[in-house]
Amino acid sequence: MTADGQTTDRPLENATTKGGSPTWRRAGSKLNLYLHINARRPDGYHELQTFFELLDYGDELLVDTNPEDIRVDWIAGDEPIDGRPTDPGDDLLCRTALRLRQYAHDLEQAPRRRPLGAHITLKKHAPVGGGLGGGSAAAACLLLALNREWALDLPRETLAEIGRELGADVPVFVRGESATAHGIGEELHPGTAGQTTGIYLVLIPALSSPTARLFVADGLKRDTPKRSDTDLLEHWRQGATNVFEPLLLAAHPALAALRDDLESQAGFARVTGSGACLFAPVTSADEGRRIGHALAAKHPVLRRYFVSRSVGNGKSAS
Numbered sequence: 001m002t003a004d005g006q007t008t009d010r011p012l013e014n015a016t017t018k019g020g021s022p023t024w025r026r027a028g029s030k031l032n033l034y035l036h037i038n039a040r041r042p043d044g045y046h047e048l049q050t051f052f053e054l055l056d057y058g059d060e061l062l063v064d065t066n067p068e069d070i071r072v073d074w075i076a077g078d079e080p081i082d083g084r085p086t087d088p089g090d091d092l093l094c095r096t097a098l099r100l101r102q103y104a105h106d107l108e109q110a111p112r113r114r115p116l117g118a119h120i121t122l123k124k125h126a127p128v129g130g131g132l133g134g135g136s137a138a139a140a141c142l143l144l145a146l147n148r149e150w151a152l153d154l155p156r157e158t159l160a161e162i163g164r165e166l167g168a169d170v171p172v173f174v175r176g177e178s179a180t181a182h183g184i185g186e187e188l189h190p191g192t193a194g195q196t197t198g199i200y201l202v203l204i205p206a207l208s209s210p211t212a213r214l215f216v217a218d219g220l221k222r223d224t225p226k227r228s229d230t231d232l233l234e235h236w237r238q239g240a241t242n243v244f245e246p247l248l249l250a251a252h253p254a255l256a257a258l259r260d261d262l263e264s265q266a267g268f269a270r271v272t273g274s275g276a277c278l279f280a281p282v283t284s285a286d287e288g289r290r291i292g293h294a295l296a297a298k299h300p301v302l303r304r305y306f307v308s309r310s311v312g313n314g315k316s317a318s
């Protein structure tokens with residue numbers, strides 16, 4: 001898909017891919033260890049209280065800034081590419097590159113000689129619509145990459161604000177640290193959850209869950225009182241929930257059975273985000289793989305699984 005750049009006059013400096021080979025970047029993903037909705041806002045969005053645990057598993061991006069147009073190609077990785085938006089205008093990466101280029105143009109004192117362009121290849125590993133924020137992580141990874149390759153030198157704060165316009169989950173990936181979140185997900189405070197090794201088994205069911213539709217679903221609990229983040233971080237396993245989970249389990253009995261089996265084997269099970277992936281903290285990667293393997297043999301709804309580590313507060317999203 002292509003979106004043509006505007007021709008301008010100032011030379012592009014410091015683009016490290018210029019004449020060189022671009023390298024693959026890993027975008028990551030997230031788990032919502034808990035997710036409460038506190039209120040519905042006048043703009044239709046919802047006030048949330050959640051903890052984003054950032055994982056090192058996610059899509060890979062190749063960003064070549066030598067070309068002068070903007071173009072995005074998807075290739076299959078661990079995931080097929082049939083979840084790709086059919087309309088190029090809906091592709092989050094395409095929208096991200098266009099938005100950042102517009103922002104850069106608006107800032108410019110003098111026109112550039114060469115347009116800001118990028119050919120982006122997305123290798124898909126995170127499932128689309130799984131509640132893992134794969135698309136948001138890829139968008140954040142692209143913002144950080146283009147900021148450097150286009151030599152814009154924008155601070156992370158500005159990139160997070162641009163990211164917020166693209167999706168509520170983008171800012172946390174721009175910041176690159178696990179964090180508690182309020183607002184629609186953009187008021188972030190780095191933190192560390194208790195009761196976890198930071199190693200997680202993640203189950204990917206053969207179900208995709210449309211975020212916007214779930215937020216307007218009948219029966220969604222939208223009035224959970226705000227709680228102290230410290231308290232929630234300490235007691236997230238027994239003392240918190242994911243408010244989307246009851247709706248998803250009621251609609252998909254096979255997912256409910258998988259969830260119960262995960263809980264009996266791992267001692268915990270929860271949906272992440274608006275679903276439909278499930279997760280549990282595990283004591284080791286080996287234990288995670290053993291449980292994943294056993295569940296896959298019993299539950300046809302379990303399409304695949306992976307084991308991943310939290311990136312914690314390590315600022316890895318670049």
Ligand SMILES: C[C@@](CO)(OP(=O)(O)O)[C@H](O)COP(=O)(O)OP(=O)(O)OC[C@H]1O[C@@H](n2ccc(N)nc2=O)[C@H](O)[C@@H]1O
Nearest residue numbers: 044045046131132133167168169184211212215273274275
């Ligand atoms: C539910 C969460 C939890 O982390 O994750 P996912 O399940 O998508 O991974 C997020 O809030 C999703 O974030 P994201 O997917 O970036 O949302 P956006 O693209 O900004 O919005 C998609 C739609 O969800 C609704 N929305 C989103 C966030 C929010 N706080 N309130 C909302 O009501 C809006 O209807 C919006 O049109």
Ligand SMILES: Nc1ncnc2c1ncn2[C@@H]1O[C@H](COP(=O)(O)OP(=O)(O)O)[C@@H](O)[C@H]1O
Nearest residue numbers: 090091092093128129130131132133134135136
């Ligand atoms: N480049 C992209 N990568 C992933 N999803 C994208 C992309 N562009 C648009 N989308 C759309 O974003 C939604 C899924 O977002 P994603 O972050 O992958 O999942 P989720 O929000 O469930 O965690 C889908 O509607 C998908 O079509």
